[in-house]
Amino acid sequence: MxxxxxxxxxxxxxxxxxxxxxxHSGGGLVDVLYARQLLEQExxxxxxxxxxxxxxxxxxxxxxxFANGQVDLAYLGDLAxxxxxxxxxxxxxxxxxxxxxNHYLAVRPDSSIETFADLKGKRVGLFRGTAAQLSFIDxxxxxxxxxxxxxxxxxxxxxxxxxxxxxxxxxxxxxxxxLALAERGLARLPLSTKQTRDGAGQxxxxxxxxxxxxxxxxxxxxxxxxxxRQAARWASDPANLDAYLELQSHxxxxxxxxLRAELEGxxxxxxxxSPELDQGFVEKLRASVASARQAGLIRRDxxxxxxxxxxxxxxxxxxxxx
Numbered sequence: 001m002x003x004x005x006x007x008x009x010x011x012x013x014x015x016x017x018x019x020x021x022x023x024h025s026g027g028g029l030v031d032v033l034y035a036r037q038l039l040e041q042e043x044x045x046x047x048x049x050x051x052x053x054x055x056x057x058x059x060x061x062x063x064x065x066f067a068n069g070q071v072d073l074a075y076l077g078d079l080a081x082x083x084x085x086x087x088x089x090x091x092x093x094x095x096x097x098x099x100x101x102n103h104y105l106a107v108r109p110d111s112s113i114e115t116f117a118d119l120k121g122k123r124v125g126l127f128r129g130t131a132a133q134l135s136f137i138d139x140x141x142x143x144x145x146x147x148x149x150x151x152x153x154x155x156x157x158x159x160x161x162x163x164x165x166x167x168x169x170x171x172x173x174x175x176x177x178x179l180a181l182a183e184r185g186l187a188r189l190p191l192s193t194k195q196t197r198d199g200a201g202q203x204x205x206x207x208x209x210x211x212x213x214x215x216x217x218x219x220x221x222x223x224x225x226x227x228x229r230q231a232a233r234w235a236s237d238p239a240n241l242d243a244y245l246e247l248q249s250h251x252x253x254x255x256x257x258x259l260r261a262e263l264e265g266x267x268x269x270x271x272x273x274s275p276e277l278d279q280g281f282v283e284k285l286r287a288s289v290a291s292a293r294q295a296g297l298i299r300r301d302x303x304x305x306x307x308x309x310x311x312x313x314x315x316x317x318x319x320x321x322x
Contacts, residue, residue, distance in 0.1 A: 009047055009048050009049060010048065010049045010050075010051055011039070011043070011048060011049070011050050011051070011072055011073065011217075011220060011224070012051045012053060012070065012071045012072045012073070013039075013050065013051070013052050013053065013071065013072070013073045013074065013075070014053045014055060014062045014065050014066075014071040014073070014074040014075075014076070015030050015034075015052060015053065015054050015055070015062075015074065015075045016054075016055060016058040016059060016062065016075070016076065016077065016080075016130070017054035017055055017056045017058075018157070018175075018176070018252065019251060019252050019253055020176070020177070020180065020252060020253035020254055021252075021253035023250070023251055023252075023253065024052070024054040024251070025248075025251040025252040025253070026054065026075055027098070027176075027248070027252065028097065028098050028205070028235075028248075028273060029075075029097060029098070029228065029231050029232055029235060029273055030075050030097070031247060031248050031251040031252070032231045032234065032235050032244070032247060033227065033228065033231050034052055034251070035247055035250070035251055036231075036247075038227050038230070038231055039224060039227055042223055042224070042227050043220075043223070048220070053065065053070075053071055056156070058077075058080065058127065058129070058130045058156070059076055059077055059079065059080020059081075059083070059084075059129055059130045059131070060080065060083075060129040060130075062074050062076055062080060062084075063080060063083065063084040063087070063089060066084060066089050066091065066208075066210065067084075067089060069210075071210075072209065072210055072213040073207065073208060073209045073210075073213065073221075073224070074091075074207075074208045075097045075205060075206075075207055076097075076205070076206055076208055077130055077131025077132075077203060077204070077205055077206070078131050078134060078203060078204045078205070078206060078285065078288050079129070079130060079131045079133055079134035079288070079292060079297065080129060080130060080131065081093070081206045081208055082134075082285075082288060082289055082292050082297075082298060082302065083129065083292070083297060083298055084208075085302050085307055086289075086292075086298035086299065086300045086301070086302055087298075087300075090210060090211045090212070091208040091209065091210055091211070091307070092208065092209050092210075092211055092214050092307065092308075092309035093206055093207070093208060093277070093285075093307050093308050093309060094207050094208070094209050094214070094221065094225060094309050094310075094312050094313060095206075095207040095225055095228060095275040095276075095277065095312075095313045096204065096205065096206065096207070096274060096275050096276060096277060096281050097204075097205030097206055097207050097275075098203070098204065098205035098272060098273060099202075099204045099205070099271070099272055099274070099280075099281055099284070100199065100202050100203075100204075100266065100267060100271070100272050101131075101175065101202060101203035101204070101205065101272075102175070102192055102193045102194055102202060102203075102262065102266075103132060103135045103136070103139070103173055103174060103175055103178070103192065103193050103201055103202075103203065104173070104174065104175070104178040104179060104182075104189045104191070104192040104193075105119075105139075105171055105172075105173055105178070105189065105190060105191040105192065106161075106164060106171060106172050106173075106174065106177075106178035106181050106182065106187040106188070106189055107164075107170065107171045107187060107188050107189075107190060108164065108167065108170070108186075108187060108188070109185065109186070109187065109188055111170065111171070111188065113170065113171060113190060114190045114191075115143070115190075115191070116139070116140055116142070116143035116145055116191065117143055117145070119140075119145070119149070119150050119170075119171060120145070120149050120150065121149075121150065121151065122150055122151060122170040122171060123150075123151045123153055123168075123169040123170045123171075124136075124150050124151065124152050124153065124169065124170065124171045124172060124173065125153050125155040125159070125160030125163050125164065125169045125171070125172035125173075126147075126152050126153070126154065126155070126160070126172070126173055127154070127155065127156050127157055127160065127174075128152075128154045131203045131204075131205075132157075132173055132174060132175070132203075133297070134203075134288060134291060134292060134295075134297070135173065135193065135201040135202070135203050136173040136201065137291060137295050138196075138200045138201040138288075138291055139173075139191075139193060139196050139200055139201035141200065141291075142196050142197050142200050142201075146295070147295070153169060155169075155172070157174050157175075157177040158177070160172040160174065160177070161174070161177050161178075161180070161181055164181065164186070164187060165181065165186045165187075175203075176252065176254050176258065176259075176262075179254070179258050179261075179262065180254055180258060183255070183257075183258055194265070204281065204284055204285060204288070206285075207225075207228065207275070209221055209309075214309060214312070218312065221312050222312050222315050222316055225275070225312055225313050225316050226316040228275055229275055229313070229316050229317075232270075232273045232274065232275055235269055235273055236268065236269040236270035236273055241269075244269075245259050245260055275313060276313070277308060277310045277313065282304065282308070285304065286304060289301065289302050289304070
């Protein structure tokens with residue numbers, strides 16, 4: 001799709017807004033970059049403005065923004081990224097934003113649901129078109145189920161949480177919103193991607209750039225990814241764990257106890273926040289593309305070799321400081 005011209009002195013970055021308060025939050029490295037204004041500082045002397053576009057509508061609306069030439073880059077979940085690319089968006093995958101992100105099945109405290117099989121015929125709130133949907137599909141497949149075995153209701157995370165608390169649905173599949181419900185005693189979490197075979201259903205986050213932006217401003221993109229790499233190193237340093245969790249809690253509105261508990265038993269942050277487009281990340285993405293195709297969420301396959309653009313990130317290894 002054609003990409004209209006952008007302001008020559010502006011970088012527009014779209015992010016799915018997952019915060020629980022009026023503050024913007026994209027989770028993980030996005031919160032580090034945004035709250036500490038690291039990109040703004042990098043480009044300030046050149047008179048280049050960084051404009052963050054936080055979107056509550058998540059992936060589908062970010063894809064619309066890409067299609068209309070309204071943004072240059074995005075931090076986006078795997079399914080929305082896959083749908084956009086399969087649908088013809090001329091994006092390049094330039095870095096990983098996150099990997100191994102867990103999701104949870106939240107049910108009412110008095111619910112008898114304990115397994116995926118127990119969900120047959122039940123009303124499940126699910127944010128369609130987002131990474132949560134692909135996560136749920138992959139998790140269901142471990143039990144030989146699909147969405148067709150359930151009564152899936154399309155609800156965003158906030159609406160699903162409210163509907164579960166009010167008893168209008170039987171379950172919902174989500175991330176921090178599900179953990180928050182459980183912490184408040186409004187839900188149980190009988191299942192999660194922590195328990196699935198080989199981590200089936202764990203999410204990945206991608207950093208996408210339009211081809212037009214990458215070709216017009218390769219130096220800007222390299223500098224942005226260098227800052228991204230530095231932010232990942234800072235967040236991954238065990239000495240900065242408390243500061244990282246405090247920052248995330250402030251931005252997202254979720255308590256530090258919830259965020260800290262999520263890291264228990266998980267791989268180190270140096271792995272979860274690694275920006276590298278390594279073989280493990282690419283193979284997980286390949287499997288996600290296949291899963292999306294099998295579920296009928298996309299109609300065309302994706303040429304990963306054409307989509308991947310690791311050269312920008314690779315060129316930051318020598319310049320990024322610890």
